[in-house]
Amino acid sequence: MPHGASLRPPPLAVTPDLTIPKLFLITARHYGDAKVAMREKEYGVWRPITWREYLEQVRDVTLGLLSLGLARGDKVALIGHNRPEMLWAEMATLCLGGVAVWLYQDGLIDEVQYIVHHSDARILVGEGQEEVDKALAIRDTCPALERVLWDDPKGMRGYDDPLLLSLADVRARGRERLAREPDRFDRLVAEGRGDEVCLLLYTSGTSAQPKGALLTHTNLLKMGQAMMAVDPCGPEDDFVSFLPFAWIGEQMMSMSCGLMAGFTLNFPEEPETVQRDIREIAPQVVFSPPRIYEQMVRNVQVKVLDAPPLKRRAHMWALGVGQRVADRQFSKRPVPPALRVARRVADWLVLRKLRDHMGMSRIRDAYTGGAALGPDHLRFFHAVGVNLKQIYGQTEIAGISVLHRDGNVKFDTVGFPLPETEVKIAPDGEILSRSPCVFKGYYKMPEETAQTLKDGWLHSGDIGFLDDDGHLVVFDRRKDVMVLADGSRFSPAYLETRLKYSPYIKDAWVLGHGRSAVTAAVCIDAGVVGKWAEDQHIPYTSYAELSQKPEVGALVAEAVAHVNRALPAAARIHRFVNLHKEFDADDDELTRTRKLRRAFLEERYREVVEGLYGGAEVIHLKTTITYEDGRVAHSAVDLRVITVAEEGPGPRAEAAPALAAGGKKGRG
Amino acid sequence: MSSDGPQVSEVLLKVDDIHMTFGGVKALQGVALEVRRGEIFSVIGPNGAGKTVLLNCINGLYRPQRGRITFAGRDLARLRPHQRARLGIARTFQKIELFRGMTVLDNIRLGRHIHMRSGLLSGALYLGRAAREEVEHREFIERDIIDLLEIAHIRDRVVGMLAYGLQKRVELARALALNPSLILLDEPMAGLNLEEVEDMARFILAINEEPRWQVSCILVEHDMGVVMDISRRLAVLNFGEKIADGTPAEVQANPQVVQAYLGEAEALYATRR
Numbered sequence: 004m005p006h007g008a009s010l011r012p013p014p015l016a017v018t019p020d021l022t023i024p025k026l027f028l029i030t031a032r033h034y035g036d037a038k039v040a041m042r043e044k045e046y047g048v049w050r051p052i053t054w055r056e057y058l059e060q061v062r063d064v065t066l067g068l069l070s071l072g073l074a075r076g077d078k079v080a081l082i083g084h085n086r087p088e089m090l091w092a093e094m095a096t097l098c099l100g101g102v103a104v105w106l107y108q109d110g111l112i113d114e115v116q117y118i119v120h121h122s123d124a125r126i127l128v129g130e131g132q133e134e135v136d137k138a139l140a141i142r143d144t145c146p147a148l149e150r151v152l153w154d155d156p157k158g159m160r161g162y163d164d165p166l167l168l169s170l171a172d173v174r175a176r177g178r179e180r181l182a183r184e185p186d187r188f189d190r191l192v193a194e195g196r197g198d199e200v201c202l203l204l205y206t207s208g209t210s211a212q213p214k215g216a217l218l219t220h221t222n223l224l225k226m227g228q229a230m231m232a233v234d235p236c237g238p239e240d241d242f243v244s245f246l247p248f249a250w251i252g253e254q255m256m257s258m259s260c261g262l263m264a265g266f267t268l269n270f271p272e273e274p275e276t277v278q279r280d281i282r283e284i285a286p287q288v289v290f291s292p293p294r295i296y297e298q299m300v301r302n303v304q305v306k307v308l309d310a311p312p313l314k315r316r317a318h319m320w321a322l323g324v325g326q327r328v329a330d331r332q333f334s335k336r337p338v339p340p341a342l343r344v345a346r347r348v349a350d351w352l353v354l355r356k357l358r359d360h361m362g363m364s365r366i367r368d369a370y371t372g373g374a375a376l377g378p379d380h381l382r383f384f385h386a387v388g389v390n391l392k393q394i395y396g397q398t399e400i401a402g403i404s405v406l407h408r409d410g411n412v413k414f415d416t417v418g419f420p421l422p423e424t425e426v427k428i429a430p431d432g433e434i435l436s437r438s439p440c441v442f443k444g445y446y447k448m449p450e451e452t453a454q455t456l457k458d459g460w461l462h463s464g465d466i467g468f469l470d471d472d473g474h475l476v477v478f479d480r481r482k483d484v485m486v487l488a489d490g491s492r493f494s495p496a497y498l499e500t501r502l503k504y505s506p507y508i509k510d511a512w513v514l515g516h517g518r519s520a521v522t523a524a525v526c527i528d529a530g531v532v533g534k535w536a537e538d539q540h541i542p543y544t545s546y547a548e549l550s551q552k553p554e555v556g557a558l559v560a561e562a563v564a565h566v567n568r569a570l571p572a573a574a575r576i577h578r579f580v581n582l583h584k585e586f587d588a589d590d591d592e593l594t595r596t597r598k599l600r601r602a603f604l605e606e607r608y609r610e611v612v613e614g615l616y617g618g619a620e621v622i623h624l625k626t627t628i629t630y631e632d633g634r635v636a637h638s639a640v641d642l643r644v645i646t647v648a649e650e651g652p653g654p655r656a657e658a659a660p661a662l663a664a665g666g667k668k669g670r671g
Numbered sequence: 672m673s674s675d676g677p678q679v680s681e682v683l684l685k686v687d688d689i690h691m692t693f694g695g696v697k698a699l700q701g702v703a704l705e706v707r708r709g710e711i712f713s714v715i716g717p718n719g720a721g722k723t724v725l726l727n728c729i730n731g732l733y734r735p736q737r738g739r740i741t742f743a744g745r746d747l748a749r750l751r752p753h754q755r756a757r758l759g760i761a762r763t764f765q766k767i768e769l770f771r772g773m774t775v776l777d778n779i780r781l782g783r784h785i786h787m788r789s790g791l792l793s794g795a796l797y798l799g800r801a802a803r804e805e806v807e808h809r810e811f812i813e814r815d816i817i818d819l820l821e822i823a824h825i826r827d828r829v830v831g832m833l834a835y836g837l838q839k840r841v842e843l844a845r846a847l848a849l850n851p852s853l854i855l856l857d858e859p860m861a862g863l864n865l866e867e868v869e870d871m872a873r874f875i876l877a878i879n880e881e882p883r884w885q886v887s888c889i890l891v892e893h894d895m896g897v898v899m900d901i902s903r904r905l906a907v908l909n910f911g912e913k914i915a916d917g918t919p920a921e922v923q924a925n926p927q928v929v930q931a932y933l934g935e936a937e938a939l940y941a942t943r944r
Contacts, residue, residue, distance in 0.1 A: 158877070
């Protein structure tokens with residue numbers, strides 16, 4: 004397959020006149036049929052799409068949307084998995100001068116309704132039947148919505164609502180228009196200006212209603228340019244697009260950086276096949292939120308637990324060698340020759356195979372951002388030989404303001420500001436940033452905009468500091484920072500990420516602000532703990548039952564005690580419960596990007612909090628569970644409170660100030 | 672549901688007064704029914720009523736002692752099961768009958784085998800026509816079956832390692848590989864959880880309604896919720912005799928049916944087992 008790797012991207016400067024569609028046109032005409040723009044795995048094979056085809060598809064959809072009456076500045080809501088057609092619809096919206104509003108594919112009907120209504124979207128593009136059903140259900144409460152377009156014909160027989168139109172029909176209308184007005188598309192694109200809004204992304208909101216951040220072409224282009232200046236990608240690189248387009252990180256890679264560098268986008272076959280598809284592509288660049296990396300580590304840990312003793316020992320040895328090398332590199336000490344040789348052997352025996360299984364055999368730059376990733380996880384990836392770097396930023400600054408540089412990664416920092424980006428710490432500790440990527444404001448929310456945007460400085464709501472080497476350290480969300488019994492400040496997210504390094508713990512929620520001691524509510528990992536229970540011949544029927552088994556309690560207590568050993572006394576977790584269910588975004592416990600909604604959790608699990616601090620042995624809990632189709636079930640469970648054994652004095656609090664700042668929290 | 676289905680017109684399968692006895696057991700006594708092209712026709716009845724025997728007679732595993740079965744106007748009496756399969760009658764089984772040691776894809780391909788034209792030699796040498804044929808068949812399997820039944824993520828997995836609900840889906844996939852015009856489904860929902868039942872019902876409707884497929888179905892099933900939901904017509908068997916047939920509404924109102932299900936009356940109306 005012609006990959007067209009020898010072609011270089013066209014040289015270019017980000018002028019006020021440049022827009023995403025203009026760059027798209029330049030790039031697509033530059034490569035034409037000589038290079039693959041994207042691939043989609045369909046019917047078991049990777050189907051290539053060249054830049055010329057990409058351009059033609061977008062042109063047809065653009066002119067089709069024009070025929071439907073869409074005008075400059077109109078909003079188009081988009082819901083769907085990562086497929087070429089959905090990206091074409093977004094690009095077409097931008098070519099027409101419209102604003103793309105991405106929604107999370109798994110959003111419940113109320114969330115979809117809120118965003119479609121609030122954004123005044125005139126057209127909604129859904130992938131298939133599921134999205135069409137959602138759209139039909141909200142049409143009466145979204146008066147601005149005029150048309151619903153769909154792509155995948157599966158299950159669409161029997162739908163004949165006049166609101167609906169297939170993307171194929173839209174393209175056909177576009178081709179008719181093209182025959183009449185062959186230069187209309189180019190003229191539409193030429194009308195665009197850099198300071199026009201092109202993206203409206205709703206931030207998930209850990210406490211309040213979602214807020215819609217308005218981003219301009221210049222915001223996105225400058226971000227892509229800065230990113231590519233730090234870690235250049237080339238047309239020969241591959242990237243796998245599998246994270247929600249509604250997440251700024253995916254927009255960053257698939258839109259900004261993708262156009263800037265001209266790398267090939269790869270779309271997996273189904274959500275279930277993502278892991279295998281990534282392994283087949285073996286991308287050079289990856290950007291994922293921490294949960295993806297946490298899952299990879301957990302997969303490895305589980306396989307190791309299951310492996311025969313010899314393999315297990317080889318793994319432990321190789322990982323140990325890798326970690327010793329990584330630690331030396333982190334602290335910029337030289338690696339002695341003997342260790343270097345051992346690292347080679349370890350790589351040959353174990354580590355390169357691990358990389359291959361994680362789909363990272365060709366990885367050059369792996370990024371994580373959007374929430375806190377624990378130092379243990381970061382250390383693991385560097386030990387295995389994956390150059391994992393932290394990104395810090397928010398949707399409001401087009402996703403990125405601070406980034407680790409190659410060879411200068413510290414596991415408790417997020418690195419240095421990007422070019423053209425200033426970062427400073429306000430007197431109260433809040434992280435402020437300013438760059439050409441700072442957004443225009445929140446849609447229809449002047450008050451919130453004024454609070455967030457002052458004199459061009461973006462107020463992040465995160466607390467942090469600059470360390471001696473100039474690295475930014477992100478402590479936590481300001482409203483989340485805990486003041487412990489001894490008066491020291493501590494980050495719950497940091498404790499949670501440390502807990503999550505245990506393969507048995509999927510999620511954790513740490514409490515302790517203004518209280519006598521630190522406690523936690525833990526969600527066990529059903530797969531891993533279930534397997535462990537089977538091996539131990541412990542019978543169970545459900546997640547709830549498994550979580551309350553005394554043996555499982557002891558297992559988690561051991562994991563908690565392990566984390567405690569590295570913590571100052573005041574921050575140690577004294578008591579915890581295993582919750583009877585996993586946290587779920589459908590229950591409002593997490594945001595769509597899987598961040599804890601603490602205020603809501605305090606409300607919902609009030610009995611648990613009281614039990615943890617009231618000295619109870621067992622917490623009686625009445626609970627409701629919302630199923631995916633919206634049904635609600637009520638039940639009552641008893642949760643056992645487990646007290647963690649006291650151990651000797653750990654590191655003194657003063658000795659580990661950086662500990663408290665291990666994680667990274669952003670709203671990205 | 673059934674109203675927006677495909678056009679239902681001529682009789683596709685006609686079962687005329689068939690009798691089947693095993694020793695002294697009269698499994699079928701003069702059962703007669705007509706399945707029209709394009710419909711989902713269900714056969715219900717208490718355990719041991721003769722539902723599976725009826726399916727076995729239709730696809731040729733059993734030969735009834737009396738009576739006639741015609742398919743698309745053709746008498747099936749002299750045809751062996753594989754010949755009936757070639758005519759377009761496929762089936763799935765109450766107990767899954769897949770090759771457990773083979774992959775999903777290979778199992779489906781096996782269902783396609785009957786339509787392979789290349790001989791042993793050209794197949795072994797993989798010469799022009801054989802290669803072309805292989806590609807065409809694979810495309811058919813991927814586009815019209817694997818994608819439809821949502822089993823792309825397991826295509827290379829060994830069947831024996833899969834969850835039960837997925838194995839049921841693979842069995843349907845293999846039956847579809849025959850490219851049938853009539854498919855006999857023997858308790859496709861048995862042993863599935865609620866979500867899997869809903870998926871399976873969706874798939875059956877899809878193969879019945881999608882313009883590409885439009886397969887007629889004979890469904891033997893105990894899940895009355897599903898039966899009443901997706902069947903156009905149904906027949907009720909009891910001790911080898913047909914005691915009623917008609918639309919779901921007609922059958923539910925039939926006093927004889929309620930009688931036959933006496934003690935199980937609830938089962939007839941319950942939406943779920």
